[in-house]
Amino acid sequence: MATLCGGYVAHAASAADVASSTPPDSATVDTYSLSYAATTRLLDNATAAAKSHQLALSFAIVDPGGHLIAAARMDGxxxxxxxxxxxxxxxxxxxxxxxxxxxxxRFKDNPSEYTNMSAAGYYAPFLPARGALPIFIGGHLVGALGASGAPSEVDEQAVKDAIEAIGATSTR
Structure with missing residues (x-):
């Protein structure tokens, strides 16, 4: 399966579900993002975690550049x-x-640190809050999964469960 990643075609690298691309010139820079299959499994696992606690949450997955890959809003x-x-x-x-x-x-310690960040997101909201974790596969940041709809600790646990279920981690 091929996906467009950073202007270059990226192929799923392995069972780890990482899409990697290298520019067609002699540069040695690789970029990494989640494959569609991994994204689908993340959403399935996240919604299953929410259902197991009788919750209705919303989820969003972004690539390492902050671009939305997929989102789901559960009924209710x-x-x-x-x-x-x-x-x-x-x-x-x-x-x-x-x-x-x-x-x-960090926001609580120094709110002014984020005062100019709203324009950085290509009209994406910028919310430094619990309920999101980065996704690392093989030491590479491949995106992040955020959740909302329950207390932040519960949102974060659903995210953590979903990330671990695909064999990824939330730390390098």
């Missing part, structure tokens, strides 16, 4: 929760693959 999830999930995921990758809890604490 709160209004605008998918936008909050996207904002959490975007903030995670925009600041280098950090957990939402870390970003939330």
């Amino acid at each position: 999830a709160p209004f605008a929760s998918v936008d909050f999930a996207r904002g959490k995921a975007f903030a995670s990758v925009a600041l280098g693959g950090q957990a939402g809890a870390t970003l939330e604490q």
